[in-house]
Amino acid sequence: MFYKVKVKDHIRVPPNKFGMDLKQAIVEEIKQKYSGFISKDLGMVIDVSGLGEVGEGIIVPGDGASYYQASFDLLTFEPEMQEVIPGRIRDIADFGAFITMGPIDGMIHISQTINDFVSFSKDKVLQGKDTKRVLKVNDKCKARIIQISYKDIANPKIGLTMRQQGLGRDDWINEDLNKTTAKTKKAEEKKEKK
Numbered sequence: 586m587f588y589k590v591k592v593k594d595h596i597r598v599p600p601n602k603f604g605m606d607l608k609q610a611i612v613e614e615i616k617q618k619y620s621g622f623i624s625k626d627l628g629m630v631i632d633v634s635g636l637g638e639v640g641e642g643i644i645v646p647g648d649g650a651s652y653y654q655a656s657f658d659l660l661t662f663e664p665e666m667q668e669v670i671p672g673r674i675r676d677i678a679d680f681g682a683f684i685t686m687g688p689i690d691g692m693i694h695i696s697q698t699i700n701d702f703v704s705f706s707k708d709k710v711l712q713g714k715d716t717k718r719v720l721k722v723n724d725k726c727k728a729r730i731i732q733i734s735y736k737d738i739a740n741p742k743i744g745l746t747m748r749q750q751g752l753g754r755d756d757w758i759n760e761d762l763n764k765t766t767a768k769t770k771k772a773e774e775k776k777e778k779k
Contacts, residue, residue, distance in 0.1 A: 586668060590658065591656060595655075597614060597651075600650060607653075625738075640654035670727055670745075684726060693744075701713030727747070736759070
């Protein structure tokens with residue numbers, strides 16, 4: 586899920602930026618410091634969305650830069666357990682599929698791609714044995730987050746599933762919805778006849 590987070594920090598503005606507009610220099614330094622920053626608390630920082638209050642600058646002896654206490658807003662992405670996310674299949678391997686879900690990729694194990702026995706072909710396609718459903722690179726899908734690991738903070742791992750109702754390739758979802766609607770109508774018609 587995407588969040589807008591308010592942060593307060595001391596921002597170092599180096600001497601080579603003293604000629605710039607102060608707010609512009611601070612925003613550039615915030616972007617340099619926080620772009621690509623990942624933590625369990627904030628998630629993944631995407632961008633600086635606004636600069637708030639900027640305090641008086643101070644100079645630290647031995648460092649020619651000035652420091653400003655600033656409050657600013659960061660746009661972050663923090664995946665949450667059980668969240669359903671839209672994405673696009675980026676790659677397929679014999680063990681599963683990688684799905685791009687905004688600023689990060691997640692992995693769907695082959696057993697979690699289709700509610701069926703799944704086979705992998707050399708042309709990077711996963712196919713269900715009974716359902717004949719096919720999953721290829723660039724397919725748009727919906728998946729549910731079932732695992733999040735920050736063991737390697739620089740490279741968080743996201744595990745996903747598409748085996749539940751309302752998940753999978755977009756056309757599968759519509760197909761299942763139409764089947765469910767048809768079954769409901771038949772059941773209602775039977776009740777009316779009784």
